[in-house]
Amino acid sequence: MTERSEGHAGRAEKALPGTVVDVTAGAVGYGGRPVLRDVNMTVRAGEVVAILGANGSGKSTLVRAILGLVPVAAGGVALFGTPLRRFRQWQRIGYVPQRVGAGSGVPATVGEVVASGRLARRGLLRPASDGDRRAVGAALAAVGLLDRVRHPVATLSGGQQQRVLIARALAGEPELLVLDEPTAGVDAASQAAFAGALTDFAGSGGTVLLVAHELGPLAPVVSRAVVVHQGRIAHDGPVPRPAGHHADPDHDHVHPHAPDEHLGWLWGVR
Amino acid sequence: MSLLQYDFMLRALLGALVTGLTAPALGTYLVQRRLALIGDGIGHVALTGVGVGLLTGGSPVLTAVLAAAAGAVLVELIRERGRASGDVALALLFYGGISGGVFLVGLSADKTSANLTAYLFGSPLTTSRADLVTMCVLGAVVLGVALLLRPWLFALCQDEEYARVSGLPVRALNLLLAVTTAVTVTVAMRAVGLLLVSALMVVPVATAQQVTRGFRATMTAAMAIGVLSAAAGIWFAGTYDTAPGATIVLVAIAAFLSVAVGAGLRRAVRGRRVPGPASGGSGAVAGADQVPEEQPDVVLDR
Numbered sequence: 001m002t003e004r005s006e007g008h009a010g011r012a013e014k015a016l017p018g019t020v021v022d023v024t025a026g027a028v029g030y031g032g033r034p035v036l037r038d039v040n041m042t043v044r045a046g047e048v049v050a051i052l053g054a055n056g057s058g059k060s061t062l063v064r065a066i067l068g069l070v071p072v073a074a075g076g077v078a079l080f081g082t083p084l085r086r087f088r089q090w091q092r093i094g095y096v097p098q099r100v101g102a103g104s105g106v107p108a109t110v111g112e113v114v115a116s117g118r119l120a121r122r123g124l125l126r127p128a129s130d131g132d133r134r135a136v137g138a139a140l141a142a143v144g145l146l147d148r149v150r151h152p153v154a155t156l157s158g159g160q161q162q163r164v165l166i167a168r169a170l171a172g173e174p175e176l177l178v179l180d181e182p183t184a185g186v187d188a189a190s191q192a193a194f195a196g197a198l199t200d201f202a203g204s205g206g207t208v209l210l211v212a213h214e215l216g217p218l219a220p221v222v223s224r225a226v227v228v229h230q231g232r233i234a235h236d237g238p239v240p241r242p243a244g245h246h247a248d249p250d251h252d253h254v255h256p257h258a259p260d261e262h263l264g265w266l267w268g269v270r
Numbered sequence: 271m272s273l274l275q276y277d278f279m280l281r282a283l284l285g286a287l288v289t290g291l292t293a294p295a296l297g298t299y300l301v302q303r304r305l306a307l308i309g310d311g312i313g314h315v316a317l318t319g320v321g322v323g324l325l326t327g328g329s330p331v332l333t334a335v336l337a338a339a340a341g342a343v344l345v346e347l348i349r350e351r352g353r354a355s356g357d358v359a360l361a362l363l364f365y366g367g368i369s370g371g372v373f374l375v376g377l378s379a380d381k382t383s384a385n386l387t388a389y390l391f392g393s394p395l396t397t398s399r400a401d402l403v404t405m406c407v408l409g410a411v412v413l414g415v416a417l418l419l420r421p422w423l424f425a426l427c428q429d430e431e432y433a434r435v436s437g438l439p440v441r442a443l444n445l446l447l448a449v450t451t452a453v454t455v456t457v458a459m460r461a462v463g464l465l466l467v468s469a470l471m472v473v474p475v476a477t478a479q480q481v482t483r484g485f486r487a488t489m490t491a492a493m494a495i496g497v498l499s500a501a502a503g504i505w506f507a508g509t510y511d512t513a514p515g516a517t518i519v520l521v522a523i524a525a526f527l528s529v530a531v532g533a534g535l536r537r538a539v540r541g542r543r544v545p546g547p548a549s550g551g552s553g554a555v556a557g558a559d560q561v562p563e564e565q566p567d568v569v570l571d572r
Binding site for chain 1: 431433
């Protein structure tokens with residue numbers, strides 16, 4: 001727990017009700033090299049927010065700072081109105097990392113991995129309840145992997161492994177789902193299954209914060225995009241559209257720090 | 271089983287069985303987090319504890335547990351920082367531990383080389399009744415941790431960052447795992463010796479995971495393989511008068527090879543991929559998840 005970062009009590013306590021994530025003047029550096037500077041962003045309950053950016057822009061670092069996995073050097077992070085340092089209600093958050101952890105030296109079944117998603121709700125040394133087992137089954141069904149419950153995770157495709165991680169997060173019945181590059185290198189079938197699971201989660205009132213390089217099939221689900229460019233927030237508003245759609249009358253130019261060219265990579269233009 | 275009419279054989283067998291059961295149970299977690307050789311290093315450190323015990327006239331087992339636990343906690347703190355220089359720090363600790371042990375044993379009144387060899391390579395045939403009681407108590411502690419905390423330790427070893435975001439007491443669990451590793455090393459010291467401890471923590475797990483599909487199944491199978499190797503090794507050593515610790519480890523390795531060949535043949539016959547251990551990522555080493563770098567956007571090697 002040593003890496004938990006200091007919350008910024010002053011503003012965080014005054015956060016509006018319904019604010020799920022609140023980053024205030026956040027800065028993160030690795031070994032003296034600044035990665036994020038003066039980042040301000042909020043996520044309100046029920047929103048589906050995508051953090052977009054090029055490789056190395058700092059977008060993954062931003063979610064890792066929000067979760068307390070990297071310390072913030074300055075500014076503050078609050079989750080559900082509580083400064084990160086004092087935040088303890090981790091069962092309200094479901095985290096989906098980029099890939100299955102490095103600790104895969106011993107085989108593990110899909111069911112075993114997904115069941116660890118229940119631990120945030122299950123007290124230490126408490127046996128799994130029927131409710132725990134039901135939640136694991138429901139989460140596997142939501143990502144279409146119920147028939148794989150006894151399969152070793154390592155034998156699944158990359159996309160299926162990603163769905164296992166999403167099921168693990170869903171099994172904890174979180175209010176906020178945080179996903180780091182959920183669709184990177186994932187096959188089309190898994191992307192569709194994943195978009196479906198996310199749509200269902202958002203439809204039932206869940207809040208989503210996801211990091212992505214490209215939105216792909218997730219675009220219709222996303223309600224707001226935050227673009228990180230060179231460690232700063234370059235855009236916070238509607239999902240930027242591809243260049244061809246800029247002529248649309250309803251296209252909203254609210255990215256003062258980033259010329260449109262910077263967003264070209266989002267759509268594979270550059 | 272006429273050998274068992276001798277009390278010392280019976281005690282040797284029981285001690286070896288306790289070791290065969292506990293070492294793989296704890297070793298499954300170490301293999302899972304790719305720290306397979308950490309038990310070897312902790313064993314080195316435990317030798318300093320043995321030296322202190324022999325020198326002060328105290329119980330070598332007790333001082334070995336204390337030294338090994340202190341070493342294991344230090345290793346965990348080094349690992350937690352995830353620094354590149356951690357490797358060198360571990361080397362200092364391990365070689366310091368074994369040199370200190372040899373040095374202290376040399377200073378003690380009972381400085382026969384046979385005594386040192388007994389701790390380094392095991393001496394199950396000299397297991398006393400008191401030794402056996404200590405081994406059973408410590409073994410029960412190891413089994414309790416490994417089995418009762420399995421879901422939590424599994425989550426920790428499988429994905430430490432996820433465990434952190436789940437609100438699990440990651441640091442406390444890491445330290446508990448480190449101290450339990452130290453206790454396991456001390457349990458196994460009598461049967462296979464401090465230099466061979468790691469073999470019984472790793473080899474049965476490596477054997478089991480060639481044919482198992484899940485974590486729980488791997489742990490159960492590894493414990494069974496460990497017990498069978500220990501029993502067969504003691505029987506062989508008693509019958510043919512070979513070194514018991516080394517014989518147990520050789521039996522475990524023979525089991526690994528036969529299962530590997532068997533699994534290979536089965537694959538060849540079936541002509542399709544059989545579930546095996548995860549290939550993992552290239553360069554997926556201990557503590558890699560703590561390297562503070564932006565993750566690549568596309569992981570090509572999954």
